[in-house]
Amino acid sequence: MHGSRLDAGVFRELARGTIPNRHVFLDSPQPGPSPYYVICNSVPKAGTYLLVELVRALGGHVDLGYHTYTSSISKLNPDGSLDYGRALPAPLWASALRSGYFCASHTEYCPYLEQYLLGRPEHKMLFIVRDPRDIVVSWVDFVYHSASYPKMRKWNAYLRAAGSAAHPDDASRITSTRSCPIEWCSWHGGSPGNSGTGRAGQP
Known part of the structure; x- marks a missing residue:
């Protein structure tokens, strides 16, 4: 059940209260005093934990865990x-969210x-x-x-x-990021002496 393929019938049953959801979040802490719950949502590596820490710092909500x-x-x-993960x-899990949690x-x-x-x-x-682009960098680092x-x-x-053999210290690592390693890019027709042009003479 992904994205728009979620069955509308599930929502009808939830509205009628015919699907039990008391055992979705187990061993949860006591909720905060807020009259709302908060879902901190994003694609992976887009800053979800930043949102979590901001909501935590604002108070009123407790991490559901x-x-x-x-x-x-x-x-x-x-x-x-x-x-x-539990399937x-x-x-179903959204219907089990209660005020005071995030x-x-x-x-x-x-x-x-x-x-x-x-x-x-x-x-x-x-x-x-x-x-x-930052998401890709974050994924690579992760x-x-x-x-x-x-x-x-x-x-x-x-x-x-x-990497350590080619750039043994911080100074050489920093310098290595300032220019394109053309000699490593043989797949695009580059070479140290071609002034940075690629295949078919295109820059």
Whole structure:
């Protein structure tokens, strides 16, 4: 059940109260005094944790302790790691949200979900937008350093060794970012002596 493919029937059943949702968020802390709940939503690596920390600093809301997605939720552990996601469609976990809580989310747009949430007076959502280029850089950095990608460990170790050999100190690393390494770009027809032009003489 992703995006616009969410079934409208699910929302009708939720409105009738025929779908139980008491056991969606387990072992939740006591909520804050706010009459609203807040969903801190974004695409991954766009600044979700920034939103979470801002809402936390403003007060009135308590972190629910879960990350929510279009079709699942994951419990946040004390060490910052996430448990394996439980399959749960967005309408169901959204119906279980209560005032005084906030949560981080990566939930896709769905017109049915939008109408359902807008119909709840206690609903608030913050959505952060980030330059896509910065998202890519953040993803690369995350994959490079995270233990969540075991298949990348050998490649990352190789890149660290190669990078350290080519640029052993901070000064050489900073200098290396100021010019395009044309000699490394043989795939586009570049060479150290071609004044930066690519294949077919195009710049």
